[in-house]
Amino acid sequence: MSGLADVLVGRLRAVGTRALFGVPGGGGNLDLIEAARRAGLPFVLTSTETGAAIAAMAQAEMTGRPGACLTTLGPGAASVVNGVACAYLDRAPIAVFTDNSPVGARHFSHQQLDQLAMFAPITKWSGRLTSGDHGGVVARIFQELTSLPPGPVHIDCPGDAWAGTTGTTGTTGTTGTTGTAGSVASLRLPSSRKPLLLIGLGARQAADAAAIRHLCERLQVPAMVTYKAKGVVPDAHECFAGVFTNGFIERTVIDQADLIIGVGLDPIELLPRPWTFAQPIVNINPWSVPNDHVPFAAQWVTSVAEAVTMIETQMRPSEWNLDAVRLAVDEQRRLIDVPSNGLTPQRVVEVAAHALATTARPQATYSRLTVDAGAHMLPATMLWPVAEPNGLLISNGLSTMGFALPAAIGAALIERDAATSTGVRARPVVALIGDGGLLMCAGELLTAAREKLRIVTIVFSDASLSLIEIKQQARQLPPAGVALGAVRWAALAESFGVAGFVASTENELAAAIDQAKAHDGPSLIEATIDRSNYGVMLRAIRG
Ligand SMILES: Cc1ncc(C[n+]2csc(CCOP(=O)(O)OP(=O)(O)O)c2C)c(N)n1
Ligand SMILES: [Mg+2]
Numbered sequence: 036m037s038g039l040a041d042v043l044v045g046r047l048r049a050v051g052t053r054a055l056f057g058v059p060g061g062g063g064n065l066d067l068i069e070a071a072r073r074a075g076l077p078f079v080l081t082s083t084e085t086g087a088a089i090a091a092m093a094q095a096e097m098t099g100r101p102g103a104c105l106t107t108l109g110p111g112a113a114s115v116v117n118g119v120a121c122a123y124l125d126r127a128p129i130a131v132f133t134d135n136s137p138v139g140a141r142h143f144s145h146q147q148l149d150q151l152a153m154f155a156p157i158t159k160w161s162g163r164l165t166s167g168d169h170g171g172v173v174a175r176i177f178q179e180l181t182s183l184p185p186g187p188v189h190i191d192c193p194g195d196a197w198a199g200t201t202g203t204t205g206t207t208g209t210t211g212t213t214g215t216a217g218s219v220a221s222l223r224l225p226s227s228r229k230p231l232l233l234i235g236l237g238a239r240q241a242a243d244a245a246a247i248r249h250l251c252e253r254l255q256v257p258a259m260v261t262y263k264a265k266g267v268v269p270d271a272h273e274c275f276a277g278v279f280t281n282g283f284i285e286r287t288v289i290d291q292a293d294l295i296i297g298v299g300l301d302p303i304e305l306l307p308r309p310w311t312f313a314q315p316i317v318n319i320n321p322w323s324v325p326n327d328h329v330p331f332a333a334q335w336v337t338s339v340a341e342a343v344t345m346i347e348t349q350m351r352p353s354e355w356n357l358d359a360v361r362l363a364v365d366e367q368r369r370l371i372d373v374p375s376n377g378l379t380p381q382r383v384v385e386v387a388a389h390a391l392a393t394t395a396r397p398q399a400t401y402s403r404l405t406v407d408a409g410a411h412m413l414p415a416t417m418l419w420p421v422a423e424p425n426g427l428l429i430s431n432g433l434s435t436m437g438f439a440l441p442a443a444i445g446a447a448l449i450e451r452d453a454a455t456s457t458g459v460r461a462r463p464v465v466a467l468i469g470d471g472g473l474l475m476c477a478g479e480l481l482t483a484a485r486e487k488l489r490i491v492t493i494v495f496s497d498a499s500l501s502l503i504e505i506k507q508q509a510r511q512l513p514p515a516g517v518a519l520g521a522v523r524w525a526a527l528a529e530s531f532g533v534a535g536f537v538a539s540t541e542n543e544l545a546a547a548i549d550q551a552k553a554h555d556g557p558s559l560i561e562a563t564i565d566r567s568n569y570g571v572m573l574r575a576i577r578g
Contacts, residue, residue, distance in 0.1 A: 039169055039197055040070035043190075046177055047076060047130065051100030054079050054448055056087035058114075060107020062134040063192045067105055079448065079486065082478025084111050086441035088118025088187075089430075092127040093405070093445030096425050099240065101180045102445070105132040109146030112153065117435060122187040123157045124303055124432030125263070126236055128180050129187045131158070137195035138166070154189035161189040164196035184301075184322040219337055219345045225315055227294035228354040232258035233279050234267045236431070237320040238299025239424040242340035243267065247298060248274075250347040257360045259285060261304045262406075262431045266421035273357055277364040278417055281305035283578025284370065288363050291355075296346070299339055302328040303432040306577070319343065370575040371417060377565030378539055380495055381414040381572075384467070386541050387493055388419045390548045391465050402465045402491070403428065403446050407439035409469035410501035410569040413576055419467075437475030439466040440492060444479055447488035463489040463552060470519055471500045477527065483557035484532035491551045492533075492559040494524050497566035505570040528559035539563040 044067065047055070054077045059068060068078045081087040084106045091102030102122075106115045112133040122129045133150050136143065154161040160179040164172055172190075179188045224230075234247060244267045251258050251274035258268040259279035268275050276288050289295070289312060297318035302325060310329050317333045318324065319342040324334065335342055372381055391402040405428045406415045412429070421427045428446060430438040443466040454461035473494050483490050495501075504517040525535030534554045536547035544562055551558035 038066065038070065039164065040066035041073065042169070042173060043067065044070040044074045044076055046173065047101070047103055048074055050177060050181060051098060052076065052103045052130070053094050053098060053100070053452070054091070054445075055103045055105060056081050056090045056445070057105035058082075058084050058087065058107070058111060059105065060111055060134045062108065062136075062194050063197045064105050064107060064132070064134050066197045067132060067192075077448070079444075079482070081441065081444070081482050083476065084115035085118035085437065086444075086476055086479045086482070088115050088129060088131060089121055089438055089441040090445035090448075091129040092118070092122045092125065093428050093442035094449060095122070095127045095129055095185070096239075096428055097446055097449055102127070102129040103132070104129060106134070108134040108136060108150070109148055112148060112150045116153065116157065117437075119154060119187050119189070120157045121430050121433045121435050121438065125430055126185045126301065126303070126432065127187070128185040130176065130180055131187055131189045133189065133191050135163075135191050135193045138193050139195065150191050151189075157187070158189045159186040161191070163191040163193065166193070166195045166198060169196075219335075219341045222335055222342060222345050222349075224296070224317065224346050224349050225294055225332075229292050230256055230294040230296055230350065230353060231276065231289060231292035232256060232296050232298050233300050234258055234260045234264040234298050235300035235304055235320075236261060236263040237301055237322070238264060238267055238339045240340065241424065243299065243343070244424050246340040246343040248272065250343055250350070254347065254350050254352050255355055255357055256350070256353050257288070257355055257357060259288070261300070262416050262427070262429050263304060264299065264424070265416070266423045266426035269422040270420035271422065273361075275364065276360050277367055280576075281308055281310070282576050284367050284576045288360060297329070297331065298343060300324070300329070305329070319346075368418065371414060371572045373568035373571045373575075375565040375568040378541065378544065378562060379568060380411050380564050380566070381418060382541055383493065383495065383544060383562045383564060384414045384418045386544050387465065387467075387548060390545065390552065391463065391491070392420050401426065402463050403450070405429065405439040405442040405446065405464065405466045407466075407468040407472035408434045408436045408502075409472055409495070410505060410566070410573065411467060411469050411495040413569070413572055415467045417576070436469070436472040439468040439472065440476045440479045440483070440490075442466070443490045443492070444482055444486070444488060447483070447490050448486065451488065461489045463491050466490055466492045467495070468492060469495050469501065470497060470522060470524070473524070474519070474522075480528055480531040480533045480557065480559065487556045489555065490557045491548070492528075492557070494559065494561050496522070496524055496561050496563050499566060501566045501569050502573075504566075505573055508570055509574075524559060524561035532556075534558040536560045537563070
């Protein structure tokens with residue numbers, strides 16, 4: 036017989052959860068934290084609840100197993116909402132435990148919100164523990180957490196639910212797919228001479244990547260990747276055809292295709308613009324997706340790896356000239372290499388990638404990258420080479436600011452565990468973030484310091500909400516509400532116990548990165564950039 040908190044933590048451990056993040060309140064949260072301690076599940080205090088949910092989400096993306104976080108009632112529950120929304124629109128399975136007052140105390144209105152209703156639109160399931168038989172609820176939680184599409188689950192925990200013990204753990208949750216899982220045998224691909232793969236977030240398992248690379252190599256088929264699918268086909272791969280966002284820059288390659296095959300393509304990742312491609316498009320994904328944005332002629336809801344292996348048998352070697360595709364991707368990089376007077380954002384990415392990214396290095400020294408929302412994301416996603424699925428973590432479905440640092444914390448904890456178990460030094464995680472984004476999550480620098488994590492945060496310090504500023508400029512509006520003012524980021528970092536460096540030239544940046552790499556704990560590099568070329572860059576990419 037064990038308490039409900041032990042049952043929940045035991046089930047989390049059993050499904051592969053690696054840590055519990057959060058900012059505790061004084062109620063049942065404390066039972067969960069104590070149960071986690073007993074079970075050896077680390078509890079990681081974050082500065083904000085949304086930071087906790089994002090760290091949990093990063094772990095879920097890296098491991099393919101549910102992440103977990105907890106909050107107090109009322110303000111804690113309200114504060115985690117953006118992180119939960121992020122997991123929802125970025126399709127990541129996380130368990131979100133919110134405290135609540137005992138059901139018998141609901142006539143007190145202090146700190147009371149309708150928490151079930153608050154999370155209902157941003158979770159797969161928002162439910163409540165009961166003080167009686169928990170079996171059914173516990174089973175439902177884990178069924179939702181481990182079924183597809185992946186997404187967050189909210190568990191409201193009234194104070195009186197923790198009392199007593201239970202021997203009932205409910206039926207075991209199952210891993211399955213929603214929608215009708217089509218039989219792979221029924222897959223029939225239209226014939227084509229120049230098929231193009233568009234790889235999305237639904238194709239990030241190692242087996243998916245292996246099957247996709249095999250097809251591409253054997254049949255000489257090019258593959259474009261969404262932001263979240265970067266690394267499934269590495270940037271350095273002979274079949275890599277660039278990044279796909281439903282923007283402008285990728286059109287020259289797509290227009291040459293006579294068939295588009297979505298692999299794990301979920302329109303949640305695409306820019307909200309009409310679909311203008313005339314070729315037929317089909318999709319293979321583990322869950323069904325809406326047909327109203329992208330007009331899929333057929334959707335096969337099934338295992339990506341199996342289906343890709345199956346369609347490979349139906350396809351002939353393509354008529355693509357992959358050298359020409361490679362040249363087109365090189366041309367894209369040239370188009371965004373817009374000169375300016377100072378340190379350019381694209382050179383920040385290139386100098387950092389040269390020192391820290393994946394190309395031509397043994398796996399052990401790769402740095403995983405996290406990227407925030409903002410103009411700096413444009414060069415980061417195009418220029419940073421990624422060689423493995425989830426080698427780049429980014430919020431794309433929600434595209435929230437304040438993502439990169441807490442995501443790096445989730446990722447760095449897993450890197451640290453992996454290093455400890457193999458006796459090597461942890462791979463650093465690199466967080467690229469704008470100054471506006473860092474203002475939203477700077478408190479997590481202290482989390483990184485407390486946990487002694489190898490995170491290299493590079494701030495694109497431009498004293499501006501640049502992405503919004505350039506959109507204002509494009510509409511010929513005067514600047515308003517976009518000037519941030521200067522921050523001494525390196526000094527702020529030092530005050531948290533994070534090693535701080537400043538760089539306003541490429542040489543200074545390279546030197547700072549060397550020092551940051553050598554440093555054992557977290558570090559921050561304040562890269563003072565010239566933001567004047569972002570407008571041209573945005574037009575080149577999005578038209
Ligand atoms: C939480 C959140 N608030 C607002 C936005 C809208 N938004 C997108 S990018 C951006 C500016 C980002 O500024 P900064 O972090 O400094 O990056 P920069 O564009 O300067 O590179 C804003 C306000 C958002 N995506 N997320
Ligand atoms: Mg900025």
